[in-house]
Amino acid sequence: MPRSGGGVPGYHIRRRMEQKTYNPQLIANARSLRSEMSPAERRLWFDGLKTLDIRFRRQRPVGRYIVDFYCAKAKLVVEIDGNTHDSDAAQKYDAERTIYLQSLGMMVARFSNADVLQNLEGVLVEIRGLLEERIDVGNMNRTAANSSVGRADISPAGQGRLARA
Numbered sequence: 001m002p003r004s005g006g007g008v009p010g011y012h013i014r015r016r017m018e019q020k021t022y023n024p025q026l027i028a029n030a031r032s033l034r035s036e037m038s039p040a041e042r043r044l045w046f047d048g049l050k051t052l053d054i055r056f057r058r059q060r061p062v063g064r065y066i067v068d069f070y071c072a073k074a075k076l077v078v079e080i081d082g083n084t085h086d087s088d089a090a091q092k093y094d095a096e097r098t099i100y101l102q103s104l105g106m107m108v109a110r111f112s113n114a115d116v117l118q119n120l121e122g123v124l125v126e127i128r129g130l131l132e133e134r135i136d137v138g139n140m141n142r143t144a145a146n147s148s149v150g151r152a153d154i155s156p157a158g159q160g161r162l163a164r165a
Helices: 011-018 026-033 039-047 089-105 113-118 122-132
Strands: 057-062 065-071 074-079 107-112 161-162
Touching: 039 065, 039 074, 039 113, 039 122, 057 122, 074 089, 074 113, 074 122, 089 107, 107 113, 107 122, 113 122
Parallel strands: 074 107
Antiparallel strands: 057 065, 065 074, 107 161
């Protein structure tokens, strides 16, 4: 049975390239960022997101941006913000970036470095809750000890921010 594309040579390769949602020139920068993760990003990745049964990608190009963590199945972006995000210019940039990501149907969840370093379990509870809202995920956590699924204050200071699409 012939495949769609009418047997046109290269149709499927061109089709996949047309579907890319990022600028291919960002790939080298994303690779560099993956090898130079902040302590908070490293902790969330190795002690948190990698323990879930749903796939996240780290330092993923999306459009003209590189997001810290991305779950394609849930269209969920997780951003970890350090002190550099406190300035007015940085907050304006983050807001523009969030609007762009939302225009692609993504949800953006932001957590501070302090949230991740001081209350990792609270951050993971929040992320699990968001995943459950966005998709039917069943039991996402590989370990029974961390199977709490409820919502929680994500930091002692309550500094986590959530942008919903």
